[in-house]
Amino acid sequence: MIKRILLSGSNGQIGSELIEELRKIYGRSNVIGADLREPTPEILENGPYVKLDITNAHELANVIKEYKIDAIINMAAILSAVGEQNPHRAWNVNINGLINILEVSRELGVKRILNPSSIAVFGPTTPKENTPQETVLKPTSMYGITKVTGELLGEYYVRKYNLDVRGLRYPGIISYKTLPGGGTTDYAVAIFFDAIKYKHYKCFLKKDTMLPMMYMPDCLKATIDLFHADFSKLKHFTDFNIAAMSFTPEMLYNEIKKYLPEFTIEYEPDYRQQIADSWPRSIDDSLAREEWGWAPSYDMETMVEDMIKNVKIKVEKCEY
Ligand SMILES: NC(=O)c1ccc[n+]([C@@H]2O[C@H](COP(=O)([O-])OP(=O)(O)OC[C@H]3O[C@@H](n4cnc5c(N)ncnc54)[C@H](O)[C@@H]3O)[C@@H](O)[C@H]2O)c1
Incomplete structure (x- = not known):
């Protein structure tokens, strides 16, 4: 039975929402947030939080001992676009940080670790349509290289140490x-804010760049469902494909335009286009469906309807 969870990267796009869901299940005081930033009064008001750099194994071990942590969900990472600007930092956080988590867990008896991966594990030689879970993994971005390595490291600890x-x-x-932290798919969030605030968006990808996407409620459900899955029944461990929808910037633009008829868009692809071009257009998630019952709830239409409603509220409150 898991009682105390450490959520590293808890201030990020996914961590900041996942922490609230986990606290509903495990109790406010049993989910410890951790990130690079000093705690603010608002962060501390919501529950326990520590300032922690996962690349520092000593600090990490102290937190695990002090809070009697028995599971770690690691959302701390450097994402694809930021990672291409600083590849060494991406390696350091995504790999050295992860190996600290795995080693400290092994030494201190942490019972469960969840470390997310990404569609960035795929590369230009991977089949692009309905990409299977087991396929060519030769990414060209440093972020993708760290994500493949992370999956393999995790599996190594399963087989070697029974972790x-x-x-x-x-x-x-x-x-x-919470705004995304510097990935190649960030346009699919920025477009809503600019559509509502300025009625215009300049997109950094070409209009026909098809990529797999997911709305946050499905991301939280997938993460928590896999975290709770019966480990003894899993045949795969660290590399589950999950899918919900695929669309191009133009498809998303046309759907948003149904709500905001004056909305206009222009396309000015930058260095992120090359990263996007190396990724799949759609994903086969049949193993996640089979092994732990994964199924998404949102498609592009229902996601856009909900985003428009909520981003309008945020913009009206001047929260961005
Ligand atoms: N958001 C996406 O679209 C997406 C897609 C695929 C995979 N992922 C993966 O999901 C996970 C969470 O992503 P996210 O979108 O929330 O990222 P994010 O960039 O929004 O948040 C990451 C958080 O990690 C923190 N962090 C960075 N270095 C750290 C360190 N050394 N020690 C402690 N904290 C550190 C950052 O301060 C930030 O708050 C990552 O593993 C990411 O690769 C995200």
Whole structure:
């Protein structure tokens, strides 16, 4: 039975929402947030939080001992676009940080680790349509290289040390509460804010760039469902494909335009186009469906309807 969870990267796009869901299940005081930032009064008001750099194994061990942590969900990472600007930092956080988590867990008896992966594990030589879970993994971005390595490291600890390590490959995650942290799919969030605020968006990808995406409620459900899955029944561990929807910037633009008829868009592709071109257009998630019952709830239409409603509220309150 898991009682105390450490959520590293808890201030990020996914961590900041996942922490609230986990606290509903495990109790406010049993989910400890951790991130690089000093705690603010608002963060501390919501529950326990520590300032922690996962690349510092000593600090990490102290937190695990002090809070009697028995599971770690690691959302701390450097994402694809930021990672291409600083590849060494991406390696340091995504790999050295992860190996600290795995080693400290092994030494201190942490019972379960969930470390997310990404569709960035795929590369230009991977089949692009309905990409299977088991396929060519030769990414060209440093972020992708760290994500493949992370999956393999996790599996190594499962087989070598019998540690319970799980992971899933998120597609681009769309949400409105916390802005994305520098990924290639960030356009699919920024477009809503600019559509509502300025009635115009300049997109950094070409209009026909099809990518797999997912709305945040499905991302949270997938993460928590895999975290709770019966480990003894899993045949795969750290590399589950999950899918919900795929669309191009133009398809998303046309759907948003139904709500905001004056909305206009222009396309000015930058260095992120090359990253996007190396990723799949759609994903086969049949193993996640079979092994732990994964099924998404949102498609592009229902996601856009909900995003428009919530981003309008945020913009009206001047929260962005
Ligand atoms: N958001 C997406 O679209 C997406 C897609 C695929 C995979 N993922 C994966 O999901 C996970 C969470 O992503 P996210 O979108 O929330 O990222 P994010 O960039 O929004 O948040 C990451 C958080 O980690 C923190 N962090 C960075 N370095 C750290 C360190 N050394 N020690 C402690 N904290 C550190 C950052 O301060 C930030 O708050 C990552 O593993 C990411 O690769 C995300």
